[in-house]
Amino acid sequence: MGGKRGSLGSFLLRLGGYAILVLGGVLTIAPFYFMFVFATHQRSEIFGFPPPLWFGEHFMTNYQILVNKIPFWRAYWNNFYLAFMTTITSLFFCSLAGFGFAMYQFRWREQLFAVVMATLLVPAILNLIPFYLLIFQIGWINTPKALWVPAMAGALGIFMMRQYIISAIPKELIDAARIDGCSEFQIYWRIVLPLIRPALGTLGLITFIGSWNRFADVNVIMRTQETKTIPVVLRTLQGATDVEWGAIMAGTALMVAPLLLVFAIAARQLMEGLTSGAVKN
Amino acid sequence: MRKPASTTSSGDDSLTLAMRWSSFQRRYAPYIFVSPFFILFLIFGLYPTLFSLYMSFQAWTPSDGWGRWKYVGLENYTFTLTDPMFLRSMWNTIWLGVFSGVPQHLIAIPLAFVIHMVLSRFKTFVTAVYFLPYITSTVAVALIFNTLFATQNGIINLVIAHLNNWPLLGALLPDEKINWFTSANIKYAIALMVVWQFTGWNTLLYLSAIQAIPKDLYEAASVDGASRIQQFRYITLPLLRPMMFFAVSLTIIGNMQLFEQPFILLNGGASGATPGGQTATMYMYRTAFEWLEMGTAASIAWILFIFIGILTYLNNLIFGRSARGE
Numbered sequence: 201m202g203g204k205r206g207s208l209g210s211f212l213l214r215l216g217g218y219a220i221l222v223l224g225g226v227l228t229i230a231p232f233y234f235m236f237v238f239a240t241h242q243r244s245e246i247f248g249f250p251p252p253l254w255f256g257e258h259f260m261t262n263y264q265i266l267v268n269k270i271p272f273w274r275a276y277w278n279n280f281y282l283a284f285m286t287t288i289t290s291l292f293f294c295s296l297a298g299f300g301f302a303m304y305q306f307r308w309r310e311q312l313f314a315v316v317m318a319t320l321l322v323p324a325i326l327n328l329i330p331f332y333l334l335i336f337q338i339g340w341i342n343t344p345k346a347l348w349v350p351a352m353a354g355a356l357g358i359f360m361m362r363q364y365i366i367s368a369i370p371k372e373l374i375d376a377a378r379i380d381g382c383s384e385f386q387i388y389w390r391i392v393l394p395l396i397r398p399a400l401g402t403l404g405l406i407t408f409i410g411s412w413n414r415f416a417d418v419n420v421i422m423r424t425q426e427t428k429t430i431p432v433v434l435r436t437l438q439g440a441t442d443v444e445w446g447a448i449m450a451g452t453a454l455m456v457a458p459l460l461l462v463f464a465i466a467a468r469q470l471m472e473g474l475t476s477g478a479v480k481n
Numbered sequence: 482m483r484k485p486a487s488t489t490s491s492g493d494d495s496l497t498l499a500m501r502w503s504s505f506q507r508r509y510a511p512y513i514f515v516s517p518f519f520i521l522f523l524i525f526g527l528y529p530t531l532f533s534l535y536m537s538f539q540a541w542t543p544s545d546g547w548g549r550w551k552y553v554g555l556e557n558y559t560f561t562l563t564d565p566m567f568l569r570s571m572w573n574t575i576w577l578g579v580f581s582g583v584p585q586h587l588i589a590i591p592l593a594f595v596i597h598m599v600l601s602r603f604k605t606f607v608t609a610v611y612f613l614p615y616i617t618s619t620v621a622v623a624l625i626f627n628t629l630f631a632t633q634n635g636i637i638n639l640v641i642a643h644l645n646n647w648p649l650l651g652a653l654l655p656d657e658k659i660n661w662f663t664s665a666n667i668k669y670a671i672a673l674m675v676v677w678q679f680t681g682w683n684t685l686l687y688l689s690a691i692q693a694i695p696k697d698l699y700e701a702a703s704v705d706g707a708s709r710i711q712q713f714r715y716i717t718l719p720l721l722r723p724m725m726f727f728a729v730s731l732t733i734i735g736n737m738q739l740f741e742q743p744f745i746l747l748n749g750g751a752s753g754a755t756p757g758g759q760t761a762t763m764y765m766y767r768t769a770f771e772w773l774e775m776g777t778a779a780s781i782a783w784i785l786f787i788f789i790g791i792l793t794y795l796n797n798l799i800f801g802r803s804a805r806g807e
Binding site: 209210213214217218220221224225227228229230231232234235238246247248249250251293296297299300301304306309312315316319321322323324325326327328329330331332333334336337349350352353355358378383384385388409412413415416420431434435438439445448449452455456459460463467468470471474475 | 507598616
């Protein structure tokens with residue numbers, strides 16, 4: 201952008217800019233780095249002087265402690281199951297509702313959509329206690345469906361899908377399909393779904409990551425060791441006496457690593473998806 | 482097209498049976514398509530919320546058995562509003578709301594501007610790096626910081642000790658090792674962590690808004706001899722106002738419900754630093770699931786709910802009008 205004018209000044213500004221970005225980047229990455237480093241050290245080393253700055257040899261020791269103290273892989277499966285079920289059902293119900301709001305004229309449409317958007321403003325955690333009581337009342341404590349069924353049609357997903365369908369699918373296409381004899385659901389299933397694959401990918405990523413990281417409600421609803429997810433079992437390790445920080449860091453690294461990998465592949469798509477609503481506002 | 486298809490809007494068409502069926506299912510399809518959200522919302526959203534309003538006027542603990550509520554009038558509310566522990570947790574929430582919220586924006590806005598000005602090819606990569614903490618589980622973040630905040634040889638204390646040797650900066654920093662896990666200091670630890678986790682998210686929001694500013698505005702300004710900093714001050718900042726409103730609103734709503742960060746750093750409330758660091762949502766959680774006072778916890782939720790509502794309204798009043806107007 202900058203032309204020839206004030207080239208020394210703009211060079212210095214640029215240099216200062218790089219310096220700020222590098223410093224900020226280092227501060228951002230450092231905790232992740234130490235998570236991986238600490239996962240390979242014993243507790244005495246982690247809090248010794250000097251603290252470890254490079255990888256050690258005790259990852260397997262930590263791993264053994266981890267799998268001995270908690271049903272780690274069971275929790276891993278629970279985490280995956282919860283995230284998977286939430287994602288699959290959200291993709292279906294959010295895109296279906298988004299299609300409904302985007303492509304049809306119907307009575308109360310604007311009001312109904314306003315209700316969807318209003319639920320985004322309600323602070324979620326305040327609903328935790330009555331939600332727990334409801335789950336208690338219907339006997340869903342310790343069952344994964346208590347966590348994914350209520351999350352099947354999230355407002356954010358419906359909003360994203362609606363925006364994408366409005367921008368990506370011409371109404372004429374829907375009308376043409378109708379003339380060809382498609383029912384409304386067939387239009388959704390055969391025409392709309394294939395065309396909104398990019399948006400489905402983004403919503404899938406966001407939903408999966410969100411579910412993977414859930415804690416507060418999982419912590420109260422999943423009470424037995426076999427039903428807990430990773431964040432919840434790692435928390436129980438922290439509550440123990442003689443906290444095995446090396447093992448906790450190993451577990452944390454194993455929980456975070458898949459997301460880092462997914463993010464490395466799909467960062468741009470994810471960031472665009474997450475800000476799309478905010479930018480259009 | 483504005484009316485439902487069944488009210489023959491194109492009057493000349495003769496409707497065959499097939500077309501009748503088609504218009505019938507076309508008429509009701511959208512309602513069916515959007516219904517799952519509303520069914521789930523009524524059962525898992527609205528019903529529990531209303532039920533918690535009812536609960537907040539009852540005394541109940543799970544061992545009483547389902548349905549054995551005891552009406553206590555406003556007792557839960559008067560108890561909560563005069564409970565020193567609750568008031569302290571409210572103070573912590575507000576303190577954290579400010580000190581973990583304001584820095585996020587003070588860092589993110591210039592950072593987004595710098596990324597936009599300095600980078601082209603690596604823009605996505607750098608933004609992605611800054612964004613990484615946002616997609617990371619808060620429990621993971623808090624567990625990691627728990628080790629980094631260790632008093633004796635924790636990385637953060639060692640870095641501070643090192644910076645102490647620098648001129649100028651050293652004068653600002655304490656000479657002794659900071660015990661972060663005390664009632665007085667834990668708030669700073671939580672705020673630092675929250676800032677670390679959410680600054681990247683705000684940077685991304687501001688960057689996307691900055692990228693939407695037309696380039697010719699900057700070009701015109703630079704022809705007029707405006708420096709980069711003047712461009713930032715007189716073009717970028719004013720045009721960022723709508724995004725600031727949006728991002729600040731999200732921060733307020735988010736910060737008023739900070740839960741996982743204090744909950745993990747304070748070891749679920751077992752830490753000695755708990756009174757100085759627990760937020761209102763954490764206090765609500767412990768009231769419900771540690772002390773099993775469900776009615777009192779419901780009253781805390783409603784007090785918080787109203788408080789957040791007022792804050793959002795004030796933010797809208799102060800910030801929102803000028804953000805939308807102009």
